[in-house]
Amino acid sequence: MSLWDSVKPAKQKAPHVTNVELAADQKSLSLVWSDGASHRVAARTLRQFCPCAGCVEEWTGKRTFEIDTIPADMKAIEVVPVGNYALSFTFGDLHRTGIFTWELLRELCERTPAS
Ligand SMILES: [Zn+2]
Numbered sequence: 001m002s003l004w005d006s007v008k009p010a011k012q013k014a015p016h017v018t019n020v021e022l023a024a025d026q027k028s029l030s031l032v033w034s035d036g037a038s039h040r041v042a043a044r045t046l047r048q049f050c051p052c053a054g055c056v057e058e059w060t061g062k063r064t065f066e067i068d069t070i071p072a073d074m075k076a077i078e079v080v081p082v083g084n085y086a087l088s089f090t091f092g093d094l095h096r097t098g099i100f101t102w103e104l105l106r107e108l109c110e111r112t113p114a115s
Contacts, residue, residue, distance in 0.1 A: 016102045020087065026075035028114045031105065039109035043076035047091045049108055050098035 019032040029046075032038045048067040050056075056063055075092035082088050082099050090096040100108075 014102055015106065016084070017087065017105065020079055022076060022079060026077060026092070027073060029076060029079065031109060033106070040114040041105075041109045041112070042074075042114040043089070043091065044070055044072060044074040045108055045112045045114070046076065046089055046098075046100065047074045047093070047095065049104070050091075050095065051100065051104060052095075052097040054095075054097060 015033040015035040015037065017031050018034050019030075021030045023029065023040075026043065028040050028042050030038065030040050048070045054064065071092075073092075076089045077092060078090035078096075080088050080090075086099045086101045087105065088096060088099050
């Protein structure tokens with residue numbers, strides 16, 4: 001390993017989503033990433049891990065609901081880009097305040113891929 005390797009930032013620039021497609025039944029989304037990866041993630045998973053202030057207590061980081069209470073057939077009815085760093089979704093229950101950063105989306109895609 002050269003000295004140059006050791007001074008490079010440990011973490012490379014995080015990949016971002018280059019294409020997002022809502023499935024016809026709106027229950028899952030296909031995401032394509034700038035590093036060539038592609039994932040399918042359930043709308044339910046996104047709704048379960050919504051990071052907004054209504055879903056996660058600001059001070060404790062505690063979720064305000066049990067994730068099992070989100071119906072299995074939760075849909076996403078709209079996807080909107082937020083700047084160049086995130087996506088926001090309107091879910092079937094009309095919840096739409098969550099901002100899903102690339103990092104969060106990638107984590108959810110990898111941890112809980114849609115079957
Ligand atoms: Zn929320």
